[in-house]
Amino acid sequence: MKKITFLLLLAIAFISCTADDKLKIDSSEIVGVWNWTSTDGGMxxxxxxxxxxxxxxxxxxxxxxxxxxxxxxxxxxxxxxxELSMRESQLFNRTSKFITFSGDIEEADNLVLNGMITRTDQETLTIANDFPDGIGSTFSKIE
Incomplete structure (x- = not known):
């Protein structure tokens, strides 16, 4: 009986540890130096x-x-x-990748930094609002 109780407690401890660990989404596709090229959208x-x-x-x-x-x-x-997260896009009604910045983030006029990430190719990154009439900022990779 002691062995069963020990194994049960060990299994619970293992499950609760992995549930607390936050899984990070792979950032390799967006790592690099990006130059802002444009911001478009709006009403x-x-x-x-x-x-x-x-x-x-x-x-x-x-x-x-x-x-x-x-x-x-x-x-x-x-x-x-x-931080990268996967969540349901209000705009496209599907699961999409989002980026959220912390720290002393300074939003510049008409520059979107927190939002949904889209990639049209390896050299282009767009971060956009997730609502109709939102705006999106496009960046080109230099490194």
């Missing part, structure tokens, strides 16, 4: 911003240890950590 698709139209260049650095830096015109304006 009636009325927002069209680029580095040329704003006079600001943004660079997003995503590291494999889930840390990030955001640079504006070569100066670091934010740094901290990011």
């Amino acid at each position: 009636a698709f009325n927002i069209h911003e680029t580095p040329q139209s704003t006079g600001n260049e943004y660079q997003l650095i995503l590291n494999s240890n889930y840390s990030y830096s955001l640079l504006e015109n070569g100066n670091t304006i934010s740094s901290g950590t990011f």
Whole structure:
């Protein structure tokens, strides 16, 4: 009886430990240095911003240890950590990957950083709002 009780307690302890551990989603597809190329969207698709139209260049650095830096015109304006999660998209009614930044995240005008991630190819990353008439920021990979 003692052996059965011990094995039962051991199984419960094992199950509860793995339930508490948060599984991290693989970040390898987004790790790198990304230059902001545009932000588009809004009501009636009325927002069209680029580095040329704003006079600001943004660079997003995503590291494999889930840390990030955001640079504006070569100066670091934010740094901290990011988290990837899978959840139901309100916009597409399917499970999609989302990115959320923590730390001293500094949202720049018309630059979307927290949102749904889409990839059209290996060199393009889009982070977008998950609602109709939202906006999305597109980045191109440089490293």
